[in-house]
Amino acid sequence: MPFAVFKLRVYNGRMTLVTNVLNDLRLVAPPEALTGIETRTREMGFDMASEPRTGALLRALAASKPGGRLLELGTGTGVATAWILAGMDAGSTLSSVDSNAHHQQVAQECLGNDSRLTLVLEDGLGFLKRQPAASYDFVFADAIPGKYEGLEECLKVVKPGGVYVVDDMAPLPKWPRAHVERVSLLINQLAADDRFAMAPLYWATGVIVAVRR
Numbered sequence: 001m002p003f004a005v006f007k008l009r010v011y012n013g014r015m016t017l018v019t020n021v022l023n024d025l026r027l028v029a030p031p032e033a034l035t036g037i038e039t040r041t042r043e044m045g046f047d048m049a050s051e052p053r054t055g056a057l058l059r060a061l062a063a064s065k066p067g068g069r070l071l072e073l074g075t076g077t078g079v080a081t082a083w084i085l086a087g088m089d090a091g092s093t094l095s096s097v098d099s100n101a102h103h104q105q106v107a108q109e110c111l112g113n114d115s116r117l118t119l120v121l122e123d124g125l126g127f128l129k130r131q132p133a134a135s136y137d138f139v140f141a142d143a144i145p146g147k148y149e150g151l152e153e154c155l156k157v158v159k160p161g162g163v164y165v166v167d168d169m170a171p172l173p174k175w176p177r178a179h180v181e182r183v184s185l186l187i188n189q190l191a192a193d194d195r196f197a198m199a200p201l202y203w204a205t206g207v208i209v210a211v212r213r
Helices: 034-043 052-063 079-087 101-111 124-129 151-156 177-192
Strands: 007-011 014-018 069-073 093-098 117-121 136-141 158-166 196-201 207-212
Touching (some): 034 079, 034 101, 052 079, 052 136, 052 158, 052 207, 069 079, 069 124, 079 093, 079 101, 079 136, 101 117, 124 151, 177 196
Parallel strands (some): 136 158
Antiparallel strands (some): 158 207
């Protein structure tokens, strides 16, 4: 279960435990552009966007890479993109890749004025194969390419000290057996990779943060 913080609060002379403070989304101030993106996302019926706790973690990790080159594989409608941009400084850049023009158009309309962002309409695996080794400080792999396909190509582009992040690692009852096995394989591959220090987090939908040594 998610980690909880316990605080004491006094009511009428009695102390009461207040739990789950760290799961309180009121602690997480969303990016300004998020409301519009989420409205458009619901209207088009897209149900694969990252949730706020994942976004908060992505924003914090992006903030740890001042002047960095960041990469997102799987723009979707731009929900996670907005969180990442909110953590970046003025000298950082973000390339966000997706093969679905309809979904990515929402990100273009809502975030396209940010000069730090480059939206790439391309298959993620093809994009990765064209990137030099150790060329990114941060990679969020939120699509099949870079996560379940082309994992090695994706890990190779992470710089020493850089971060590789994946979400949706916590199992759901609706998952078919084949996907359960695929997720298990990915987790074990990352855990066994001596090039990275890996932290599995039971946070949001299940997140793995791996830092390149």
